Amino acid sequence: MDRMERVTKLLMFLLSSSRPMTRDEILERSELYGPSNESERKKFRRDRETLESAGIEIRTEVGLGEQAGSTLYEILEEDYFLPDLGLSVKEQLALEVAASMVQLDTAWDEQALIKIADGEPLPPSPAVAQLAASAGIEKLYEAVRSRAKVYFDYRGVSREVEPYGLLHRGGNWYLHGSDSEERKNFKVIRIQGEVKLGEKGGFLAPADFDAANAMSSDPLLIGEETEILATVKVDAFMAKRVARTRGRIVKTNPDGSILLEIPVRNPMAFRSWLLGLRDHAVVVEPKEVLEDTIQWLTEIKGH
Known part of the structure; x- marks a missing residue:
């Protein structure tokens, strides 16, 4: 987890907390830091200072009872979210x-x-x-x-x-x-x-x-069409790269090529993605997707 992701999650954690919390409670319950030690406490202090430097008010108060002497932290919704502006x-x-x-x-x-x-x-x-x-x-x-x-x-x-x-x-x-x-x-x-x-x-x-x-x-899933699963064969040259970003591997072949199941709602976006892979990928099924792709490529070639 990089620092900005951690700072953002700390903001969300403090906003969602139902009561002020001590530093050690935040370290333990937020799941953003390791066991409480000097290094993790410094990390929390830097993250808190980052939020405050961005103009986010973190309220503090001195604890009572079992928390006597400890500093409690919280972010109130009214300090973070704008009031109703009365916009039409x-x-x-x-x-x-x-x-x-x-x-x-x-x-x-x-x-x-x-x-x-x-x-x-x-x-x-x-x-x-x-x-x-x-x-x-x-x-x-x-x-x-x-x-x-x-x-x-x-x-x-x-x-x-x-x-x-x-x-x-x-x-x-x-x-x-x-x-x-x-x-x-x-x-x-x-x-x-x-x-x-x-x-x-x-x-x-x-x-x-x-x-x-x-x-x-995802461009392939933007649309109102019924979702279909297209099976695409990707050769060994592009297999690892495509597998990291697209679909679910259903089979790895001895030659290093793979079969992927790819959910599609936007046929046009799917065809464009497939064209970007050039001769490294081919549609296997279903039949209607294969035929649609062939027709589209034929029309492109004709122009």
């Missing part, structure tokens, strides 16, 4: 759009949006967003905020959706919600006609909903 739906949406359109060298924009959104993590956004294609995105955002069901046509079918969150992936907005008790992702630019809202407070979002994890940031 359009103002909050404008901030998120602006942050997704401009990529900075630092993460201050994402951190600010997390604070404005009551501490809820936001999905990562690429530098360029395709936002103008749908006039209904403001209604969808309002529906998410007010917990109102939405009604729209999608791929020729009338939908009644409980919207849990709006996600930005690969330059597109997706609505994540429950349609007929099944969680799905709807690509916003494919919504047909007018988006209509039901009554506010018409449903409760599931307790386990996490916008950051509702849709993968």
Whole structure:
């Protein structure tokens, strides 16, 4: 674990603690440090100073009773998260759009949006967003905020959706919600006609909903298509490199080549990834993925 990861986890640990804690309690319970000794105590002090130098207030108090004489540490939510700024739906949406359109060298924009959104993590956004294609995105955002069901046509079918969150992936907005008790992702630019809202407070979002994890940031898994497992053979030259970053090895052949199972929701992204491996990889199955890949390569060759 590198130092910045440890400092970030220390911040989360102190924020989530229900009471002030002594240094030794933090060393023992946070699982970020080794057994309490002078080296680990110095490490904690440096991490604490790093947080304080970033403007994060760590409150201290002197312990009583069994903790008499010890210093207790805590970070209060009201010291870390911004208070409600009273922004309208359009103002909050404008901030998120602006942050997704401009990529900075630092993460201050994402951190600010997390604070404005009551501490809820936001999905990562690429530098360029395709936002103008749908006039209904403001209604969808309002529906998410007010917990109102939405009604729209999608791929020729009338939908009644409980919207849990709006996600930005690969330059597109997706609505994540429950349609007929099944969680799905709807690509916003494919919504047909007018988006209509039901009554506010018409449903409760599931307790386990996490916008950051509702849709993968992996290009091959960004999409609304049904997930399929593609089996790909990678030769010995690229086997180790590909295995470190992609899929699950199902077989290692005597010549060093491997068979990988790769989950795919975005056929176009999968084809692009495969093309990047040139002649070092080939689709084995399923048949429809193999045929789709052959057709795509044939069309490219024809042009």
